[in-house]
Amino acid sequence: xxxxxxxxxxxxxxxxxxxxxxxxxxxxxxxxxxxxxxxxxxxxxxxxxxxxxxxxxxxxxxxxxxxxxxxxxxxxxxxxxxxxxxxxxxxxxxxxxxxxxxxxxxxxxxxxxxxxxxxxxxxxxxxxxxxxxxxxxxxxxxxxxxxxxxxxxxxxxxxxxxxxxxxxxxxxxxxxxxxxxxxxxxxxxxxxxxxxxxxxxxxxxxxxxxxxxxxxxxxxxxxxxxxxxxxxxxxxxxxxxxxxxxxxxxxxxxxxxxxxxxxxxxxxxxxxxxxxxxxxxxxxxxxxxxxxxxxxxxxxxxxxxxxxxxxxxxxxxxxxxxxxxxxxx
Amino acid sequence: xxxxxxxxxxxxxxxxxxxxxxxxxxxxxxxxxxxxxxxxxxxxxxxxxxxxxxxxxxxxxxxxxxxxxxxxxxxxxxxxxxxxxxxxxxxxxxxxxxxxxxxxxxxxxxxxxxxxxxxxxxxxxxxxxxxxxxxxxxxxxxxxxxxxxxxxxxxxxxxxxxxxxxxxxxxxxxxxxxxxxxxxxxxxxxxxxxxxxxxxxxxxxxxxxxxxxxxxxxxxxxxxxxxxxxxxxxxxxxxxxxxxxxxxxx
Numbered sequence: 346x347x348x349x350x351x352x353x354x355x356x357x358x359x360x361x362x363x364x365x366x367x368x369x370x371x372x373x374x375x376x377x378x379x380x381x382x383x384x385x386x387x388x389x390x391x392x393x394x395x396x397x398x399x400x401x402x403x404x405x406x407x408x409x410x411x412x413x414x415x416x417x418x419x420x421x422x423x424x425x426x427x428x429x430x431x432x433x434x435x436x437x438x439x440x441x442x443x444x445x446x447x448x449x450x451x452x453x454x455x456x457x458x459x460x461x462x463x464x465x466x467x468x469x470x471x472x473x474x475x476x477x478x479x480x481x482x483x484x485x486x487x488x489x490x491x492x493x494x495x496x497x498x499x500x501x502x503x504x505x506x507x508x509x510x511x512x513x514x515x516x517x518x519x520x521x522x523x524x525x526x527x528x529x530x531x532x533x534x535x536x537x538x539x540x541x542x543x544x545x546x547x548x549x550x551x552x553x554x555x556x557x558x559x560x561x562x563x564x565x566x567x568x569x570x571x572x573x574x575x576x577x578x579x580x581x582x583x584x585x586x587x588x589x590x591x592x593x594x595x596x597x598x599x600x601x602x603x604x605x606x607x608x609x610x611x612x613x614x615x616x617x618x619x620x621x622x623x624x625x626x627x628x629x630x631x632x633x634x635x636x637x638x639x640x641x642x643x644x645x646x647x648x649x650x651x652x653x654x655x656x657x658x659x660x661x662x663x664x665x666x667x668x669x670x671x672x673x674x
Numbered sequence: 675x676x677x678x679x680x681x682x683x684x685x686x687x688x689x690x691x692x693x694x695x696x697x698x699x700x701x702x703x704x705x706x707x708x709x710x711x712x713x714x715x716x717x718x719x720x721x722x723x724x725x726x727x728x729x730x731x732x733x734x735x736x737x738x739x740x741x742x743x744x745x746x747x748x749x750x751x752x753x754x755x756x757x758x759x760x761x762x763x764x765x766x767x768x769x770x771x772x773x774x775x776x777x778x779x780x781x782x783x784x785x786x787x788x789x790x791x792x793x794x795x796x797x798x799x800x801x802x803x804x805x806x807x808x809x810x811x812x813x814x815x816x817x818x819x820x821x822x823x824x825x826x827x828x829x830x831x832x833x834x835x836x837x838x839x840x841x842x843x844x845x846x847x848x849x850x851x852x853x854x855x856x857x858x859x860x861x862x863x864x865x866x867x868x869x870x871x872x873x874x875x876x877x878x879x880x881x882x883x884x885x886x887x888x889x890x891x892x893x894x895x896x897x898x899x900x901x902x903x904x905x906x907x908x909x910x911x912x913x914x915x916x917x918x919x920x921x922x923x924x
Binding site: 357418419421422425445446447449450452453454456457458460461462463464465466478481482483484485486487488489490491492493494495496505532533534535536537538539540547548549552553577596597602603605610611621625628629631632633634635640644645646647648649650651652653654655658659662663666667670671 | 685687688690691693700711712767768769770771773795796797798799800801802803804805806807808809813814815816817819829832833834835836837838839840841842843844847852853854885886887888889890891892893894897898899900901902903904905906907909910911913914916917918921923924
């Protein structure tokens with residue numbers, strides 16, 4: 346089985362997440378290059394195995410299902426042991442995680458249990474001879490490193506959104522895995538999961554992000570950002586660090602070096618000057634629109650389309666125009 | 675309470691980086707260096723905990739070349755009691771090698787809590803903290819945005835995508851710190867003077883095999899220069915047209 350590749354299929358609230366499908370897509374490509382199978386490990390509360398089919402759709406030949414009540418919430422220690430045991434037992438060539446919030450916690454634990462380094466937060470990954478190589482943004486995204494892993498298994502995590510989850514359907518065989526020891530006896534326990542507004546698109550999933558900064562002048566003006574996002578219909582709302590530090594928006598909305606790093610199809614920066622801290626979180630967006638009253642603001646240096654003007658006047662006009670464009674299409 | 679904080683010396687990011695002639699690192703000419711941002715939050719969190727308890731000791735540890743001692747001195751000037759420098763000519767990219775060297779130093783140190791920044795601002799891997807926890811076989815919370823320690827037990831909050839989770843864990847433990855926890859203080863003049871006399875121990879880093887390396891570093895492709903398409907609400911129709919016909923995102 347030394348040519349097989351394992352993807353960790355992340356779930357939340359009993360459902361596989363998009364970032365898990367991305368990991369399966371990357372594992373499929375690595376397995377094809379290595380001449381092996383793509384496997385996906387799916388852990389959750391009893392019943393989770395019924396979601397195996399969705400992983401087959403993205404190219405998993407085998408779904409390794411681990412059902413246990415102790416996996417209902419994220420259970421870092423028991424999951425790390427489960428994944429490490431499966432990898433040791435099956436002798437995978439590579440193991441792929443998402444560098445999501447959960448993956449950032451889980452992947453290094455598994456790598457350490459296996460006694461190997463982690464190539465973290467890759468924006469691309471491939472097999473190159475006897476090495477696994479990938480690209481990884483460093484120095485706040487101002488430099489891109491190509492990294493090479495000579496360890497076996499090669500353990501990697503993928504930046505969310507960097508690999509597009511691609512359907513490659515097959516009817517996956519299901520195997521089962523059982524927790525190592527007492528899965529309920531973990532020292533670290535999640536006591537509560539605080540759901541965000543589930544009706545809202547997550548910043549990592551949204552094709553469009555409308556983001557607001559201090560140029561909005563007052564927290565109540567953030568509704569203009571929300572209205573523009575609503576007009577697009579497929580948009581999430583982000584914010585700068587200045588705005589989250591001032592409590593206008595929750596910290597989870599912060600885009601930047603110390604917040605979320607996003608690459609949507611369209612990023613609309615409203616009243617954002619474009620501090621380096623912020624640019625580090627969004628400069629890889631495919632198309633960037635900036636609206637700001639200061640013509641000299643650094644955001645205009647990277648914006649594909651800039652409008653100089655008062656956001657309180659421009660944004661409502663844009664919202665109306667987007668609504669019309671969406672309605673007319 | 676005895677707290678270790680593992681910190682890293684990194685370049686300041688507010689510059690246009692150049693690639694060194696080796697092609698595998700950035701050109702260090704003219705760069706300014708400082709403690710990695712999240713490590714500053716971790717040092718501050720540790721200092722606040724011992725100050726609140728009125729007891730305990732904060733020990734700062736770094737791995738790197740001699741120049742990394744500047745970063746240790748900064749932490750000492752903020753208020754840490756002593757420092758350990760694990761000397762290595764260069765800092766390898768292999769996070770497991772670094773975790774092994776740190777775990778060898780931390781093992782048997784009698785620490786109740788070991789803090790890291792959630793990631794270094796330069797290599798941005800975020801792996802060394804959780805790996806060190808595994809090697810020490812102690813519980814770990816990665817990227818805590820809130821942290822409280824009481825009665826030998828910790829509680830932390832982690833931000834997820836569009837959600838958050840609260841966690842509980844026993845000590846000793848490793849926690850990596852996200853920025854919500856504590857704003858780092860500036861060293862006072864008195865602190866800077868005192869730091870010069872605080873103990874700083876130098877040891878060789880036990881790195882072992884390096885199996886994750888940087889083969890090339892490059893600058894990302896430049897975005898095409900920005901374009902201002904107009905002023906005020908009057909520019910909106912042109913923007914919508916470009917989003918529809920050129921960018922094809924609307």
